[in-house]
Amino acid sequence: MAPRALDYESLNENVKKVQYAVRGELYLRASELQKEGKKIIFTNVGNPHALGQKPLTFPRQVVALCQAPFLLDDPNVGLLYPADAIAKAKHYLAMTTGGLGAYSDSRGMPGVRKEVADFIERRDGYPSDPELIFLTDGASKGVMQILNTIIRGESDGVLVPVPQYPLYSAAISLFGGSLVPYYLEETENWGLDVNDLRRSVAQARYKGITVKAMVIINPGNPTGQCLSEANLREILRFCYQENLALLGDEVYQQNIYQDERPFISARKVLMGMGPPISKEVQLVSFHTVSKGYWGECGQRGGYFEMTNIPPKTVDEIYKVASVSLSPNVPAQIFMGLMVNPLKPGDISYEQFIRESKGIIESLRRRARMMTDGFNSCKNVICNFTEGAMYSFPQIRLPPKAIEAAKKAGKVPDVFYCLKLLEATGISTVPGSGFGQKEGVFHLRTTILPAEEEMPEIMASFKKFNNEFMEQYDDRSGYSRL
């Protein structure tokens, strides 16, 4: 009998090509071990609440009230909710047509999109148009929609940093396009060299690929670096010269752990460059409620903002968004609360600042503890996490370990990470899941485990790593660098 429609042999080949290591072999094995009763530290995905981060109180009060609008008329409501939360809930409910249970416009509620535009204007110093802002179920959905709009087939290419967050490689595979890699330079603190970009584009064109867009992740995932204004300007000039749209993944813009390179948006730099570049380069910027000190991953809220995108294209993007009816409404309200936060004098302001500052300052300390911890291990070197939520140490695997991996039928870094998982319960993602230079090995871990548990985790990592290195040491040299 012929294979059936949903037998493996019959499936869409692009689906089969998708790889997504963040929830790949390591994650599946970790889930199994957890079921068997082993204590697992899930650092495979930037999921702060899963590792004990508490939600910010005020936004949760507001959304809870929006879910239960009948409480707003209850004489006892003030016993559980502060007056400013009650007022904010009324503010957002008034923007809906029927509360959280009604579909909103497919681009998201106009009122929230206006708040996003105001936020962007305050942040960048240039006006932003709410009609060019679409709310989404998390930033990933927005990225996928834009890539789907761009990619016509395998001869359309998208420049993606290597190492990259595998959403990009996965989505490009799913939509049948070609990933055109450009390498970040580890010894230059994961810097980006425009000459290397030029080479990547030239090589791709030589193969017949039309390079249509470039992705930047700033701050970097998994690499943690922050792009400087000068670097962003080079990138934008490059996009202008090469006729590339720029996709700016800026979901970690609140996660900055040093003072030398504050976050600066691609849009701000673009606007500052003046015409013709500021009028020509097509930019789509992405943001989320999942990161920063919010970490509201499970709510699935995000937005994208379009710059220099013609109205006919905006209409097409709107039309496709309409097929899914609307992004979830509660997360739209989280987005509003994120971009339009409490002000000094508001009843809940002090608590909000205390909570949010506490989270960011602790992340900053944890970034430092983790980098230092990795750098104290044998055959491990690690750049400091300037921003985002990840540490991406290089693991210099001895040839004997690489041989042992080969024998076990595993990619060397997968082999290492699996052993780490079995020995310590620390669930990481092998560097090969993000892409890395040939013969160089990494792992990605989040910096999210609770601060008080961090010393123990790093000690446990070090013990495992140093024993591993001892076991496979052949006293003849390491994989490279």
Next chain:
Amino acid sequence: MAPRALDYESLNENVKKVQYAVRGELYLRASELQKEGKKIIFTNVGNPHALGQKPLTFPRQVVALCQAPFLLDDPNVGLLYPADAIAKAKHYLAMTTGGLGAYSDSRGMPGVRKEVADFIERRDGYPSDPELIFLTDGASKGVMQILNTIIRGESDGVLVPVPQYPLYSAAISLFGGSLVPYYLEETENWGLDVNDLRRSVAQARYKGITVKAMVIINPGNPTGQCLSEANLREILRFCYQENLALLGDEVYQQNIYQDERPFISARKVLMGMGPPISKEVQLVSFHTVSKGYWGECGQRGGYFEMTNIPPKTVDEIYKVASVSLSPNVPAQIFMGLMVNPLKPGDISYEQFIRESKGIIESLRRRARMMTDGFNSCKNVICNFTEGAMYSFPQIRLPPKAIEAAKKAGKVPDVFYCLKLLEATGISTVPGSGFGQKEGVFHLRTTILPAEEEMPEIMASFKKFNNEFMEQYDDRSGYSRL
């Protein structure tokens, strides 16, 4: 200069081909009129809360508490929330790893998937496996994922009813497949004739199309009919003979307005047919929290259940779901609450039953009022809405009206619906958006306007329609039927 990546000329052609009339020209015009201050009755989309339906109290209490878990320790919590809501909130929070702010497993929380499986078993009398149930951000996302998994290119076809809910045509366009229509017979109360199915498949194959799957919508959207068990058995036998996967859109299973044909799931019928059919036919069934007496559209919660899908395919579907990390967690809890409702004796039970019964009984009355109202209009005939949320009257347009539409550059039913909108504020969707037989015209409206407003709306429709028919009457005959 060459077109830029996001200029219209450069976009993915499949994106351009997508049509989605539910939020198309009529909706956009209605939104404009609303901005200008006109009162619009949005019956273009099944969005009950937007038309005044109140949310069920108990589930909203539970989810509000899950959003604000810190209230669970507050000594005053019992003043605003009943004890069973508090207990249920604890029940669902215990299923999460970090509350609503943490990504769940990409398939959804295991605990909720177990509750869905138990619901299916109670409903159908056959066991269901939680590992084959995936939670989604609304049913639409699930449908899109499955179609994306199936469709390899334009020579892959999917049988879709005409008239159909345009999610199907839109998704098939987006993924570059071919829609293979089969016609529902209006004079047979939108019944489905297996001989017609066979003809459709034969024609498609003659054109070189591999027909891989068939969609049924039961109860029907936009047509409102309920499939009988005998009809479902014929369909499943047909799928078996023709090697088609069946996609069962069963989102309206709670929306039944007659007693002769209660809802019966495709899965129940399949299991009852015994081997080989019950072991061979691949079935994916879809459900949602957006419809029924819940109407929680804005929360975006749904699930799909897979039957006879091999593990390797399930793994692929899981992998692609992982790229979007997880469905939103609050809606997963709504799904749990929907499939595992209160029981007699629970504190909130009486209120829950009163509210949910009130909604369904009122919908039943409104279905009747609307059908009768349409049938009392000149040149309008309408089948009774047996289920779902829509009325789909046929409008017999006089030749003069068709001519006038042609002159205005409009499809005739779009012409009619636009005039209706301008005259009455009633925002419907032209039948051409769902597909209809050549030369026959319809419109779709929801039955959701508030019951007390229904007489006025139907009177306003009748006045418009009868004047329209008079204006274009040429005393020579009508478009057809």
